[in-house]
Amino acid sequence: MKQDKLVYVETFGCQMNVSDSEKIVTLLRGLGYNPTTESSRADLIILNTCSVRAKAEQKVYNLLNNYKGLKRQNRNLILGVGGCVAQQEGERLLANVPHLDLVFGTHNLHQLPSLVRGAEAGQRQAEVAFIDTETRLGLFPVDETEGGVTRFVTVMQGCDNFCAYCIVPHVRGREISRRSADILDEINAMAARGVKEVTLLGQNVNSYGLKSQGEMDFAGLLREVSSIDGIERIRFTTSHPKDISPRLISCFAALPKLCSHIHLPAQAGSDSVLARMDRGYSRAEYLAKIADLRAARPDIHITGDMIVGFPGETDADFEQTLSLMEEVRYVDLFSFIYSVRPGTKAAEFADEVPHDVKQERLLRLQNLQRTMTLELNRSLVGSRQEVLVEGVSKRGDQLYGRTSGNRIVNFAGEEGVIGSLVPVTITRAYQNSLLGELLHP
Template sequence: MNAKQLYMETFGCQMNVNDSERIVTMLADLGYRATSQASNADMILLNTCSVRGGAEEKVYKRLANLRPLKKAKPALIMGVGGCVAQQEGNELLQKFPWLDLVFGTHNLHLLVDMVRDAENGERRCETAFIDNEQRLDLFPPAKGNSRVSSFVTVMQGCDNFCSYCIVPYVRGREISRRSAEIIAEVRQLADSGVQEVVLLGQNVNSYGLKTEGEPNFARLIRMVAEIEGILRIRFTTSHPKDMSDELIACFGDVAKLCGQIHLPVQSGSDSVLALMNRGYTRASYLDRIRALKAVRPGIAITADIIVGFPGEGEEDFEQTLSLVEDVRYSDLFIFAYSPRPGTRAADLVEELGREQKVQRLERLLELQKRITREISESLLGTCQPVLVEGEGKHHGQVSGRLESGRIVNFPGDPGLIGSLVEVRIVKAYQNSLLGGKYYDLTAEGAEEKPESFAVVQVPCFKRGNPLEDQT
């Protein structure tokens, strides 16, 4: 029997990417194989995101766009999952009569049944949130992002209700996975050759805080670090208000924890932060940054920033610019604000038009480009440890990451994949680095490293840490 073809489109965050990969695996049991061609598909699923504005419209447009395929092939199954499905539910089935199934963020475990029903002509919508006991049993399994690195989900959902964000409504409240399961999963990954784990959740810093008998996140990191075979640990995403001293201390004494953190700030202005309901101030955020840099000099910090939030005047925006100068992020993810229906911020009056928001976005982008370039250029000529994850951009190259997360391509044999090597950085691009000669730290006799390959520690803050100047 020929395999049936499944075409999936995924929007949004890493959680959605993980869910989509899980869906592909689940539906393989029903004989579906992934295809990159919608026109050949027997089933089309859109795994949606509603974090950014206009998400529903995008999904509506896409569904309208795909309709001719259903007309041409009535047996084609079409479905929508993820955050827009959670939000819109049955409405989607009513608006789009050619849609067969709608599944919410808590309902992946029902998908196989739903598809069977759809194959028999039954249209279904499942968006009910499930109880915590059941959620605990349904955490997604680890998912590799390369042969040597894997995502491990440790918590899901969020209790923070930032005023602009839809996540607590569509992903549900926060729940922490059982630590024993996490540890068992990481051990299994290490046994199968995985050397790096990325601990994943909407707000990993609050892991375990509301679950009796479970460790907090700092303790969990230390437990993961004890697992033999795991060389590197990363995590995402963190909330600054939950960035405890205990967690920051891990960056000082857990060698396996990479010197990298994504710590979304969203704005540099206290009044905007209050309107966003972020639960911290500019000063307390900078205090966390200072503490991180004190225990791990050179730590690479990235963040999300929203420009043009309601109430953001020119002075507020300048506060954001100056905070970015101070922190010297290694990279930034910048978004122009757009209201999400159903959130508190959607009721706030917007003073800025699209054009003004885009202008602010571009000013911030320019500033960050310069800082990123300066940080990358400060690495030129130094030797940096790289975990080799796969083949490189060009033939004859391999590719890996620095501790900071920056990608390095360098000439090497695919046999190096999975090795920790020291690479001399010879060129800096906007989004990656080019390496030259390397030294394999995992090869036999590697301890007799030539002096020319000593790692040169280059702090990210070439011109001193401006935060220190503020005290």
């Protein structure tokens, strides 16, 4: 088959979407499409979308409108949308965007090659049907990408928590845990290709295996992955605080390969807001789990998510969120203004917080987090860190990698150390990264 067609994939949202986009590229290679970083050169454009917030959803529609000009210039250009917006909108996307060729939902990634072949023949199609559990178990896409120091591995999909604000269970479906044997086979193959670090992905990895008869739990899976030769570091995301167990927390004490970082979203610091969100834990319970994590791994770095302006959030509630941040001392925080998501419980709530109040609260929260992040980065100056070298930095004259605590470090060095764990002394701290000096033996 002629190998001169180009595909441009633009990814929005979470690491699960990043992982799915990598698999999209692999699937499309089989149809003769090679990846490009320039949409203007592409024969096929895929938008892999996120609908967690209204802003991300609107950005997709804006991009689709922008690509209308490219379609006029190239009548053979194929335009497709996948991911959560595709799942949410389905056939409506084809109706609302006449120049769109194909739509595929979160359960339909495996159907993308046939959809593209159909589009090449002039067909416009949407596939967004949820698939039953048994069928889905055989459809987890495997990452066969060559090269790379770090890779994502999907261990489960979907979510059963149905937090009041969250659209994920509606667009990703119910929880399903991938067979552990398949996960371990994939990671063994990655290790054989030279991968050094894997990140285990799921909407709620803490509940892995709990609803699969005869399957190990997530702590058991971590222990099995830790035993694989060649894999030197393990990360995972995302965790729901109500489901993180003592057995899982103990892995931070027992498994040296497990990195000193956890993403544990609180979403709010007020008990009344947490209850309205249906999060399933209190402020005190969340802080107790943070304390247990730090007891197991004293140097652990904690990141999280916060929503401001949830319906009914008072000034006192918001102050509780700020005080929680100061008590936890997050290294980084993803923070957002609450936006109504169709079909969620919170979409029916009254007591909407005025937009200007939301904006002011978000600004205060982000300023506080920027201050804490810089302070925590500065506290690492002078320390020796083990850095997994991932490649050449954006500047082009340095290498970069990450500490066990997930801090980015740039430093001078030879490219021969890419893929290795090296000792680095931290010499300077910035807002979003660290500067270091490679220690030679």
